[in-house]
Amino acid sequence: MATTTGPAEGQMDLLRFATAGSVDDGKSTLIGRLLYDSKSIFADQLDAVEKTSEARGDDYVDLSLLTDGLRSEREQGITIDVAYRYFATPNRKFIIADTPGHVQYTRNMVTGASTADLGLVLVDARQGLTEQSRRHAVLLSLLRVPHLVLAVNKMDLVDYSQEVYEKIHAEFTQFATKLNIPDLEVIPISALVGDNVVNRSENMTWYSGPTLMHHLEHVHVASDRDLVDVRFPVQYVVRPKSDEHHDYRGYGGQVAGGVLKPGDEVVVLPSGMTSVIEGIDLFDEEVAEAFPPMSVTVRLADDVDVSRGDMIARVKNAPTPSQDIDAMVCWMTTTPLKPRQKLAIKHTTRTARALVKDIQYRLDVNTLHRDQDTKELGVNEIGRVQLRTTVPLLCDPYSQNRTTGSFILIDEATGVTVGAGMINSGS
Amino acid sequence: MTTTHADYRLSQLDQLEAESIHIFREVASEFEKPVLMFSGGKDSIVMLRLAEKAFYPAKIPFPIMQIDNGLDFPEVMETRDNWVNRLGVKLVVASIDDAIARGIVVDDGKTSRNRLQTPTLLNAIEENGFTAAFGGGRRDEEKARAKERVYSHRDEFGQWDPKNQRPELWSLYNGRLHAGEHMRIFPISNWTELDVWDYIRREDIEIPSIYFAHQRRVFERDGMLMSETPLNPLRSGETVEERTVRFRTCGDMTLTGCVESSAATLDDIIEEISVARLTERGATRGDDRFSEAAMEDRKKEGYF
Numbered sequence: 103m104a105t106t107t108g109p110a111e112g113q114m115d116l117l118r119f120a121t122a123g124s125v126d127d128g129k130s131t132l133i134g135r136l137l138y139d140s141k142s143i144f145a146d147q148l149d150a151v152e153k154t155s156e157a158r159g160d161d162y163v164d165l166s167l168l169t170d171g172l173r174s175e176r177e178q179g180i181t182i183d184v185a186y187r188y189f190a191t192p193n194r195k196f197i198i199a200d201t202p203g204h205v206q207y208t209r210n211m212v213t214g215a216s217t218a219d220l221g222l223v224l225v226d227a228r229q230g231l232t233e234q235s236r237r238h239a240v241l242l243s244l245l246r247v248p249h250l251v252l253a254v255n256k257m258d259l260v261d262y263s264q265e266v267y268e269k270i271h272a273e274f275t276q277f278a279t280k281l282n283i284p285d286l287e288v289i290p291i292s293a294l295v296g297d298n299v300v301n302r303s304e305n306m307t308w309y310s311g312p313t314l315m316h317h318l319e320h321v322h323v324a325s326d327r328d329l330v331d332v333r334f335p336v337q338y339v340v341r342p343k344s345d346e347h348h349d350y351r352g353y354g355g356q357v358a359g360g361v362l363k364p365g366d367e368v369v370v371l372p373s374g375m376t377s378v379i380e381g382i383d384l385f386d387e388e389v390a391e392a393f394p395p396m397s398v399t400v401r402l403a404d405d406v407d408v409s410r411g412d413m414i415a416r417v418k419n420a421p422t423p424s425q426d427i428d429a430m431v432c433w434m435t436t437t438p439l440k441p442r443q444k445l446a447i448k449h450t451t452r453t454a455r456a457l458v459k460d461i462q463y464r465l466d467v468n469t470l471h472r473d474q475d476t477k478e479l480g481v482n483e484i485g486r487v488q489l490r491t492t493v494p495l496l497c498d499p500y501s502q503n504r505t506t507g508s509f510i511l512i513d514e515a516t517g518v519t520v521g522a523g524m525i526n527s528g529s
Numbered sequence: 530m531t532t533t534h535a536d537y538r539l540s541q542l543d544q545l546e547a548e549s550i551h552i553f554r555e556v557a558s559e560f561e562k563p564v565l566m567f568s569g570g571k572d573s574i575v576m577l578r579l580a581e582k583a584f585y586p587a588k589i590p591f592p593i594m595q596i597d598n599g600l601d602f603p604e605v606m607e608t609r610d611n612w613v614n615r616l617g618v619k620l621v622v623a624s625i626d627d628a629i630a631r632g633i634v635v636d637d638g639k640t641s642r643n644r645l646q647t648p649t650l651l652n653a654i655e656e657n658g659f660t661a662a663f664g665g666g667r668r669d670e671e672k673a674r675a676k677e678r679v680y681s682h683r684d685e686f687g688q689w690d691p692k693n694q695r696p697e698l699w700s701l702y703n704g705r706l707h708a709g710e711h712m713r714i715f716p717i718s719n720w721t722e723l724d725v726w727d728y729i730r731r732e733d734i735e736i737p738s739i740y741f742a743h744q745r746r747v748f749e750r751d752g753m754l755m756s757e758t759p760l761n762p763l764r765s766g767e768t769v770e771e772r773t774v775r776f777r778t779c780g781d782m783t784l785t786g787c788v789e790s791s792a793a794t795l796d797d798i799i800e801e802i803s804v805a806r807l808t809e810r811g812a813t814r815g816d817d818r819f820s821e822a823a824m825e826d827r828k829k830e831g832y833f
């Protein structure tokens with residue numbers, strides 16, 4: 103919580119970011135510092151942390167304690183699940199998905215990255231890039247997180263050396279050419295001391311880029327969304343059946359892509375029926391347009407049959423209904439994924455069943471090597487998978503739209519979410 | 530009609546609202562029998578507002594349920610009734626006294642009534658066959674909540690297993706249940722206390738009057754200011770005096786403390802919150818203060 107009430111209503115926006123780092127790179131300390139320096143920590147929370155720190159005999163207040171959640175994890179001293187943190191500056195509200203770094207928790211990092219606008223990868227300046235940091239970058243790129251920050255931490259332990267920073271910078275930039283990272287910033291920091299986190303470092307005058315906080319506050323994210331291709335998955339049919347709104351019939355949903363306006367000619371999939379948008383309602387108001395991620399209710403001029411799981415798109419720009427799906431899948435449970443396996447699949451507002459036709463390769467997320475010999479995916483492994491679904495999915499490539507390009511796989515016996523998929527193509 | 534958004538940016542409140550509406554609609558579509566758990570506090574009022582918007586102009590397609598502990602502030606009940614009447618939504622009341630009378634809950638005289646809420650609630654969920662229960666929990670409230678999913682699975686005993694949560698990706702929620710299980714749904718997970726207040730101000734909606742500064746006869750107990758009431762007899766050494774106070778949470782009258790404050794309007798409250806030094810739970814919830822892990826323990830048992 104910032105000390106001021108912030109800008110006028112409607113001016114403050116939102117940034118979701120995911121953090122990743124290996125154990126001891128200083129992730130918890132950094133998050134603690136962001137919360138502390140933005141005054142998002144309350145006295146009683148700080149008190150509790152000071153007491154714990156003191157009881158353990160720490161020399162300093164361990165800011166990382168602020169972000170360690172559940173007791174068993176506290177006892178083991180590591181963060182093992184995705185935890186969400188919140189802080190705000192006068193211009194922006196931030197949601198941090200704090201994810202563990204170790205390879206055995208890949209699924210948690212994938213989870214945290216799925217909703218992130220920005221990924222923050224930490225490295226220890228003394229160690230430079232490790233296999234882990236490369237993997238973190240690979241995962242963020244696979245999840246199409248559009249902005250990446252590499253924070254070179256513990257600069258205080260390398261005498262704030264420009265050389266160390268430049269070397270890591272060059273090495274990472276080189277590696278990043280193999281990935282999809284549209285925007286990269288490499289920032290030298292000390293999470294413990296505070297250099298370049300919120301306040302510009304006096305120890306690194308050679309660095310002319312932004313501080314971490316400045317970058318987080320100003321990075322432009324609104325344009326990351328697809329504002330061209332109209333995609334409106336129908337979620338809920340609103341039919342009041344009251345005297346006052348006797349003939350009202352609207353389609354509730356959250357815009358997944360493009361800009362919808364009254365008067366637009368649209369097509370409803372999978373039926374292929376066309377109509378015109380009569381009006382778009384947001385509660386008791388009519389809006390002139392709807393764009394991602396607005397939740398609205400769309401009314402059509404014609405009495406066409408529309409139900410949950412359908413999609414409204416433009417006549418000349420609609421996804422092809424596809425039952426054969428080619429996707430990258432992150433497997434999240436200990437029983438491996440194998441060909442011929444049947445699962446439930448949830449894609450936008452549509453649920454179907456899916457059969458695993460083939461596992462083409464397993465991706466080594468450390469080296470990007472494609473292993474074509476193994477025909478199964480173990481827990482925390484990622485691979486390219488072919489699926490056949492019982493009903494067509496109204497999908498796009500994940501690289502084009504993170505909402506219409508993603509799905510989850512559910513074990514029908516246990517009900518547990520066991521896989522996350524990013525669509526390459528459908529046919 | 531509202532104006533065109535020239536730059537296609539949505540404010541943080543609009544984004545949070547859109548996310549919450551999406552969650553309400555998912556649950557209404559995929560669960561057989563949802564219910565909204567209404568505590569009377571600002572968070573559950575914000576939930577009601579979001580549910581109202583999600584289904585408008587239709588009525589909210591599920592009932593709301595309140596656990597009556599017999600110790601609620603009368604002002605809170607009044608606000609509840611106003612909302613229920615305006616929305617025309619069905620209200621289910623599960624009373625702790627009734628649960629004790631029926632032998633569902635055992636009052637050993639030592640357990641706080643707040644803790645008796647848990648079995649009363651679980652029993653009401655079971656008796657009514659509710660499969661999804663919306664709660665107003667926010668992840669910023671407490672460390673244990675920070676890792677809880679929006680769809681939080683509960684076993685046949687209503688327990689939460691924090692080590693074994695389902696991964697939750699994108700906005701694809703998994704609502705699969707086995708018989709006897711239910712789901713807790715937290716549609717305002719990503720809201721902070723300040724977001725809630727900003728939203729109440731923006732929407733200009735009714736909340737219980739005890740949130741605003743007023744004159745009240747209070748006494749001090751365990752460092753907290755408690756309201757004078759026959760339900761909460763004074764202990765030796767405690768004296769009552771009149772002060773200008775307001776409440777930051779609405780709970781059990783015998784456990785919920787108030788703070789000295791002159792914040793009489795939403796603007797004042799937001800100003801006060803923005804510079805607050807104590808989190809709302811730490812400041813005024815007697816039952817949360819015992820240990821750092823208190824919340825986690827209670828959640829595992831099936832508390833809100």
Ligand SMILES: Nc1nc2c(ncn2[C@@H]2O[C@H](COP(=O)(O)OP(=O)(O)O)[C@@H](O)[C@H]2O)c(=O)[nH]1
Pocket residue numbers: 123124125126127128129130131132166255256257258259291292293294295
């Ligand atoms: N000197 C120095 N130590 C740091 C810095 N950041 C973190 N540390 C220390 O590194 C250790 C691991 O930090 P922690 O935040 O727990 O790492 P995590 O495992 O990535 O969350 C702790 O002893 C921190 O005090 C830094 O910038 N400089």
